[in-house]
Amino acid sequence: MLFQDRLDRLGAVAAHLPFPQEDFDAVNRTFCRWAERREDRDHKALEVWLYCYVQRYVLSRLLRLPRLGGGEADRIIGEVFERAHEFDKVTEPERFTHWVSVVCRNTFINGLRRRYQPADVDVGTLGEAAGSAESDLTEPDRALLRHAVTRAFEALPEALQPVARMRLLEGRSYRHIAAATGHPLPTVRTYAAKAVRRLREDPGLRALGQALNLVPP
Secondary structure, three states: OHHHHHHHHHHHHHOOOOOOOOOHHHHHHHHHHHHHHOOHHHHHHHHHHHHHHHHHHHHHHHOOOOOOOHHHHHHHHHHHHHHHOOHHHOOOHHHHHHHHHHHHHHHHHHHHHHHOOHHHOOOOHHHHHHHHHHOOOOHHHHHHHHHHHHHHHHOOOOOOHHHHHHHHHOOOOHHHHHHHHOOOHHHHHHHHHHHHHHHHHOHHHHHHHHHOOOOOO
16 A cells, blocks of 8 residues: 555645645636746645646556556656746746646656566556556547447457457456456456457557557558
8 A cells, every 4th residue: 555655645735735635726827927927935835736637647647557566656656746846937827737747648658568567567557557648548548448348349259259248448456357257267267368468459448548648660
């Protein structure tokens, strides 16, 4: 529960903010005031808020990726914070929090892509990373992605479909799938790996993922 403990401790840091951490309007007003006056008090408040926001953003997503250790998490947090701390790149001060959220999302996904080489990715990892990115898509994009995923799963060999659905879509454990399907545990792992390999090679799913910036070109 390393990541959860760190999330719980963020409340003590956020208590030093002059506004609630979730009050994005107040954050945007503070940034607009800082952009105009460059007062140290506002800059310090923005840094504390950014520290809390980035930590919460990254750690809450890493809770779903148990294979990632604390040191690796810190490297990703450092990358996200460094990018989000480039205040002078904000062109619309009144939308500062939106800018930060976009920077966090893009840097986090890119960080995962660099950390997880294809041969090392657990069958549930790609779904978690894509799910984090999908939350920022438009509804038409999400509908199109769901359609493409459904079509790609239906194109899998019939023997692989139940294992792929339970592991990749429902997040079930290998032992749960083995009990549900009656397959030996090694067979479940093999079927899951074959399903992931086929889905990665699916041309329609890969093309859409690239178009939506969910997978590298």
